[in-house]
Amino acid sequence: MNSGREAVNTHREAVNPPRTDARRRHDPQVRGFASDNYAGAHPEVLAALALANGGHQIAYGEDDYTGHLQQVIRGHFGAGAEAFPVFNGTGANVVALQALTDRWGAVICAESAHINVDEGGAPERMGGLKLLTVATPDGKLTPELIDRQAYGWDDEHRAMPQVVSITQNTELGTVYTPDEVRAICEHAHGHGMKVHLDGARIANAAASLDVPMRAFTNAVGVDVLSFGGTKNGALFGEAVVVLNRDAVSHMKHLRKLSMQLASKMRFVSVQLEALLAKDLWLRNARHANEMAQRLAEGVRAVHGVEILYPVEANAVFARLPHDVSERLQKRYRFYFWDEAAGDVRWMCAFDTTEDDVDGFVAALKEEMAD
Numbered sequence: 001m002n003s004g005r006e007a008v009n010t011h012r013e014a015v016n017p018p019r020t021d022a023r024r025r026h027d028p029q030v031r032g033f034a035s036d037n038y039a040g041a042h043p044e045v046l047a048a049l050a051l052a053n054g055g056h057q058i059a060y061g062e063d064d065y066t067g068h069l070q071q072v073i074r075g076h077f078g079a080g081a082e083a084f085p086v087f088n089g090t091g092a093n094v095v096a097l098q099a100l101t102d103r104w105g106a107v108i109c110a111e112s113a114h115i116n117v118d119e120g121g122a123p124e125r126m127g128g129l130k131l132l133t134v135a136t137p138d139g140k141l142t143p144e145l146i147d148r149q150a151y152g153w154d155d156e157h158r159a160m161p162q163v164v165s166i167t168q169n170t171e172l173g174t175v176y177t178p179d180e181v182r183a184i185c186e187h188a189h190g191h192g193m194k195v196h197l198d199g200a201r202i203a204n205a206a207a208s209l210d211v212p213m214r215a216f217t218n219a220v221g222v223d224v225l226s227f228g229g230t231k232n233g234a235l236f237g238e239a240v241v242v243l244n245r246d247a248v249s250h251m252k253h254l255r256k257l258s259m260q261l262a263s264k265m266r267f268v269s270v271q272l273e274a275l276l277a278k279d280l281w282l283r284n285a286r287h288a289n290e291m292a293q294r295l296a297e298g299v300r301a302v303h304g305v306e307i308l309y310p311v312e313a314n315a316v317f318a319r320l321p322h323d324v325s326e327r328l329q330k331r332y333r334f335y336f337w338d339e340a341a342g343d344v345r346w347m348c349a350f351d352t353t354e355d356d357v358d359g360f361v362a363a364l365k366e367e368m369a370d
Contacts, residue, residue: 031356032333033295036201036314039349041271042233042284048274049235049267057266061085065266065273069239072276073227077243078218083227084240084251085268086260089200090119092226092238094127095258097163099240099248100194100224106130106159107196108149112139112171114198126258130159138309139170140180143187150191164188167198168216169205173292173315177209178216185221194247195221200228200238203275203285204313223247229272233284233350237268284350288314291348291357298361304368308343316346324367331363 032038041049057063066085073083086092093115097107107123109116111133115123123129132149134141141164152158164184169175176184185195197217199205202225206213217225223244229237240255242248255261262268275281296311299318308317322342328334337343348357 031352031359033346033348033352033360034333034335036231036288036347036349038333039233039351041235042274042280042350044280045233045235045271045274048270052266052270057264059263059265060261061265061269063266063269066269069269069273072273073239073241076212076276077214077225077241080243080245081218082242082245082251083272084242084255085262085265085272086238086240086255087236087262087268088260089114089198089226089228089230089238090122091258091260092228092240093119093165093196093198094122095251095254095260096196096224096226096240097123097129097165098127098254098258099242099251100163100196101129102160102162103128104160105162106132106149107163107165108132108134108141108146108161108193109165110134110136110139110141110167110170112136113165113167114171114200115165117171132159132161138174139167139172140174140176141166141184142180143183146184146187150188150193153192161191161193163194163196165196165198167200169201169208169313169315172309173313173317174310175205175208175312176216178211178220181216181222182220189221194223194244197222197225199225201231201285201313202228203232203281204289207282207285207289208313218243227272229275231349232275232281234271234275237262237271239268239272285314288348288350288352291352291354292316292346294354294357295346295348295361298357299364302361302365302368305364314348316348317343318346319343320364320368324364324370327367327370328364332360 074081107129116131116133134145134148150161188195225241227239227241292314296316299305306319319342325344334346337345
């Protein structure tokens with residue numbers, strides 16, 4: 001009887017969508033290149049959320065959707081992987097790094113790493129961690145660069161290096177190859193350190209390399225992964241994915257202590273399932289990457305604009321006259337990366353269209369001509 005009643009209700013909602021007093025407050029035709037976070041949620045993700053709604057499910061992660069998510073995650077990252085859904089990327093990184101360190105521990109990362117420059121000091125203030133940063137030419141660490149901070153384990157006057165954290169793809173839009181990640185993991189493990197991978201854009205990296213995500217994570221020695229969903233089409237929600245259970249302790253308690261335990265966790269988990277159950281994650285990432293390549297090709301034809309780094313995922317970094325950027329920002333939103341140098345960042349998302357890119361390139365040409 002219940003299934004029949006549900007079918008009737010579903011039919012009614014399809015014919016007469018649920019009423020709401022909310023109103024659209026934005027123009028959906030307005031586009032920008034500031035961040036892949038600016039994009040809305042993918043329609044398939046929204047459909048999954050509606051599917052998970054209705055009725056009662058056990059709270060705090062004991063629901064059917066979070067249980068099934070473990071199977072989906074293991075399909076991508078191996079039988080030993082375990083996912084802990086969280087609200088956002090900063091939360092994923094802070095929880096993951098806490099789980100890998102002692103109170104006196106430190107994390108080696110690139111100077112440009114998100115945990116260092118874009119999380120308001122959360123790893124240090126909330127996680128109690130010391131970040132040992134290294135300048136890199138392209139956002140990527142190497143064993144040689146890691147060694148600039150990998151010392152002093154017996155020196156009680158220095159925070160102990162216990163973790164190497166890398167970002168895939170990096171904050172500068174570059175991508176580590178599986179062999180590069182393997183070399184970092186072997187080097188870090190040889191020093192008794194663990195490896196964390198910030199995978200806010202892990203899908204874009206896999207699409208760029210044309211390999212499964214496991215090829216540059218658990219297969220090469222990464223211990224813990226922050227898996228990103230929001231930049232890839234989710235409404236909200238990421239996950240800490242433990243790849244090496246021996247490397248962490250008390251994940252459940254740390255997630256709660258860090259205010260990242262969702263009561264209605266089914267609505268985080270079902271989004272990640274929608275992305276990962278088949279190939280939505282890869283379709284979205286491939287499209288965003290392709291739009292970035294189209295944007296880069298268009299920009300290269302504009303005299304006076306310099307592309308700064310290899311375009312390997314969904315980001316284009318460029319240098320152009322400051323006044324041109326300011327005028328262009330009035331037409332398309334984007335951010336300065338280094339305002340003093342005139343460096344900017346342009347991001348493409350799963351919903352960026354060819355017309356969006358072509359319109360932006362045309363506007364850039366107009367402003368450069370002026």
